[in-house]
Amino acid sequence: MNVLFFGITKDIVGSSEISFSNELQPTSVASLKKQLIESYPEFSKLNSLAVAVNSEYADDSVLLKGNEEIAIIPPVSGG
Amino acid sequence: MNVLFFGITKDIVGSSEISFSNELQPTSVASLKKQLIESYPEFSKLNSLAVAVNSEYADDSVLLKGNEEIAIIPPVSGG
Amino acid sequence: MKKVVEIVDVIDTAKVYAELSDANSGGICVFVGAVREFTNNEEVIALEFETYEAMALKEMSKIADEALAKWSLNKVLIRHAVGEKGVEEPVVIVGASSAHRDACFEACRFLIDTLKETVPIWKKEKFKNKSVWVSAHP
Amino acid sequence: MKKVVEIVDVIDTAKVYAELSDANSGGICVFVGAVREFTNNEEVIALEFETYEAMALKEMSKIADEALAKWSLNKVLIRHAVGEKGVEEPVVIVGASSAHRDACFEACRFLIDTLKETVPIWKKEKFKNKSVWVSAHP
Numbered sequence: 378m379n380v381l382f383f384g385i386t387k388d389i390v391g392s393s394e395i396s397f398s399n400e401l402q403p404t405s406v407a408s409l410k411k412q413l414i415e416s417y418p419e420f421s422k423l424n425s426l427a428v429a430v431n432s433e434y435a436d437d438s439v440l441l442k443g444n445e446e447i448a449i450i451p452p453v454s455g456g
Numbered sequence: 457m458n459v460l461f462f463g464i465t466k467d468i469v470g471s472s473e474i475s476f477s478n479e480l481q482p483t484s485v486a487s488l489k490k491q492l493i494e495s496y497p498e499f500s501k502l503n504s505l506a507v508a509v510n511s512e513y514a515d516d517s518v519l520l521k522g523n524e525e526i527a528i529i530p531p532v533s534g535g
Numbered sequence: 536m537k538k539v540v541e542i543v544d545v546i547d548t549a550k551v552y553a554e555l556s557d558a559n560s561g562g563i564c565v566f567v568g569a570v571r572e573f574t575n576n577e578e579v580i581a582l583e584f585e586t587y588e589a590m591a592l593k594e595m596s597k598i599a600d601e602a603l604a605k606w607s608l609n610k611v612l613i614r615h616a617v618g619e620k621g622v623e624e625p626v627v628i629v630g631a632s633s634a635h636r637d638a639c640f641e642a643c644r645f646l647i648d649t650l651k652e653t654v655p656i657w658k659k660e661k662f663k664n665k666s667v668w669v670s671a672h673p
Numbered sequence: 674m675k676k677v678v679e680i681v682d683v684i685d686t687a688k689v690y691a692e693l694s695d696a697n698s699g700g701i702c703v704f705v706g707a708v709r710e711f712t713n714n715e716e717v718i719a720l721e722f723e724t725y726e727a728m729a730l731k732e733m734s735k736i737a738d739e740a741l742a743k744w745s746l747n748k749v750l751i752r753h754a755v756g757e758k759g760v761e762e763p764v765v766i767v768g769a770s771s772a773h774r775d776a777c778f779e780a781c782r783f784l785i786d787t788l789k790e791t792v793p794i795w796k797k798e799k800f801k802n803k804s805v806w807v808s809a810h811p
Contacts, residue, residue, distance in 0.1 A: 383725050384795030385806040424811055429793070432728035448725055448793075454807035455722070455729075455753055455794030456706045456765045456785055462587050463657030464668040503673055508655070511590035527587055527655075533669035534584070534591075534615055534656030535568045535627045535647055552686035558710040558760050564781075565703045571772060572696040622696050634709060640782055643702070647774065 378402045378441070380409070381448040386426075389419045399443075406430070407437035413449065424452040457481045457520065459488070460527040465505075468498045478522075485509070486516035492528065503531040538603065539612040540595040542588050546616050546625040557609040560632035564643040568627040570620050580661045584617045584626060587655040591615070594654045602631060602645055606638040613646055615656055626658075676741065677750040678733040680726050684754045684763040695747040698770035702781040706765040708758050718799045722755045722764060725793040729753070732792045740769060740783055744776040751784055753794055764796075 378397040382390045403409035406428045414420045427450040428435050434450070441447065457476040461469050482488035485507045493499045506529040507514050513529070520526065539554060548567055555563045570582050599611045610632045620626050629646035633639040658669045677692060686705055693701045708720050737749045748770045758764050767784035771777040796807045 381725065383793065384723060384797075385809040388806070423809055429725070429728050432725070432731055434791075446727075448728065450725070450728075450793050451795065451806070452808040453789070453791065453793055454796040454809075455724075455792050456789040460587070462655065463585060463659075464671040467668070501673075502671055508587070508590055511587070511593055513653075525589075527590065529587070529590075529655050530657065530668070531670040532651070532653065532655055533658040533671075534586075534654050535651040548690035549687035552705060552763070556707060556761050560707060560761075561709040563705040563707065565705075566774065566778070567690060567701040567703075568774070569694060569698060569701065571699040623694050623698075625690070636704065636706070636785065640704070640778070644778055 378443040378447065381446070383448065384451045385423065386420065386449045386451045389417050402441075402443050404441055405437065406435050406439045406441065409441065409447070410437070426451060457522040457526065460525070462527065463530045464502065465499065465528045465530045468496050481522050483520055484516070485514050485518045485520065488520065488526070489516070505530060537610055538596070538599045539610075539614065540592055540599055541614045542586055542591055543614055543616055544618055546614060546628050548625055548628060551612060551628055551630055554612055555610045555630050555632040557632050559634055560609045561634050562636035562639045563630060563632040564636070564639040565628065565630035566643050566647050567625050568647065569625050570622050572622045574660060577662050579622065580663060581619050581621050582626065583619050583659040583661060584615070585657045585659070586615070586617050590655050595650065598646060598649045598653070601649070602642045605645070606631070606633065606642045608633050608638060608642055611642065611646070613650060615650070615654070617656070675748055676734070676737045677752065678730055678737055679752045680724055680729060681752060681754055682756055684752055684766050686763055686766060689750060689766055689768055692750055693748045693768050693770040695770050697772055698747045699772055700774035700777045701768060701770040702774070702777040703766065703768035704781050704785050705763050706785065707763050708760050710760045712798055715800050717760065718801065719757045719759050720764065721757045721797040721799060722753070723795045723797075724753070724755050728793050733788065736784060736787045736791070739787070740780045743783070744769070744771065744780045746771050746776060746780055749780065749784070751788060753788070753792070755794070
């Protein structure tokens with residue numbers, strides 16, 4: 378499973394993409410967020426932390442198979 | 457005293473300017489309007505009829521000496 | 536120049552952004568009024584605009600000043616065209632720039648609404664078989 | 674084309690009127706967002722915009738569709754720039770055209786407000802001695 382990072386989350390992670398090996402792969406948006414916050418405590422200080430699955434906002438209950446395009450969406454600030 | 461006409465009032469009068477001879481000269485905005493409506497009954501059918509004295513809206517009570525720039529302002533419709 | 540107020544023959548919509556742009560403006564709001572092809576399902580051939588120019592410029596200037604007093608604006612523009620305008624041609628352009636977008640949106644709306652109420656400009660709608668002075672009659 | 678939704682390197686403000694103009698539109702409202710020189714009294718050198726483009730285009734498209742559903746509009750445009758932008762450069766342009774002005778004003782405001790809430794675009798403010806991701810922290 379690959380996860381894309383943008384904006385401040387890219388800076389925190391130090392990369393625009395990370396891979397989870399199969400055994401560590403989160404099975405839902407909620408568990409993905411939990412794992413990220415454990416690995417990168419800075420994430421918990423953000424105003425918000427959203428996840429996109431196949432380029433659509435996905436709430437915590439969405440399940441992940443591992444073949445989706447997954448992206449971490451920190452607070453947006455366009456315009 | 458010269459009076460300028462615009463828009464539909466110009467069409468009604470058939471001219472963009474008319475002159476009042478001294479003896480017929482109205483002495484206030486109210487009497488100017490009254491005279492115009494008597495001469496051109498079509499004026500009474502308009503949505504509104506305003507008068508400008510020296511290119512500023514003037515209400516009925518404004519007195520006229522005859523040396524002002526006087527204009528008849530039918531309902532505006534810019535934009 | 537904080538305030539631009541003009542009566543012109545032809546409106547150049549392409550230049551208005553440069554006129555309103557400003558180092559202190561995060562937002563610019565512009566409204567363009569144009570000739571529509573149909574009014575009440577009747578085909579419009581053209582609109583003919585006439586103005587009492589000296590007074591129109593005074594009134595436009597008052598509106599711009601009022602907007603500058605009411606909102607925190609960096610620049611304000613009101614420009615109206617006169618003469619005959621065909622379908623899709625711009626007839627009026629108003630705009631404002633400000634640090635934040637609330638002010639320029641509200642001011643822009645105020646500029647066009649007030650212009651339509653007070654500025655001595657008259658519009659004749661030309662249809663195939665008749666011409667009508669807009670708003671003249673109830 | 675009723676709907677234009679784009680991410681671009683440079684915004685050309687001069688062409689937007691032609692893009693939104695329409696024989697059935699009496700009104701066109703456009704909002705341009707630009708880089709301000711100062712944020713909280715601190716001098717901004719530049720803004721750097723980054724996007725998740727595939728998703729941003731989807732979200733922009735949803736906003737345009739929502740506006741088209743909510744108001745009677747003829748055309749809608751949402752265009753955002755990415756990369757580094759200096760003071761006074763446009764970073765976003767949104768606009769709508771409609772028969773009457775209420776619809777295009779309301780829609781234009783909706784387009785920019787909603788874009789700022791949902792579209793995955795991120796802005797870093799570059800000051801002399803630091804860079805800050807806007808809105809990231811409380």
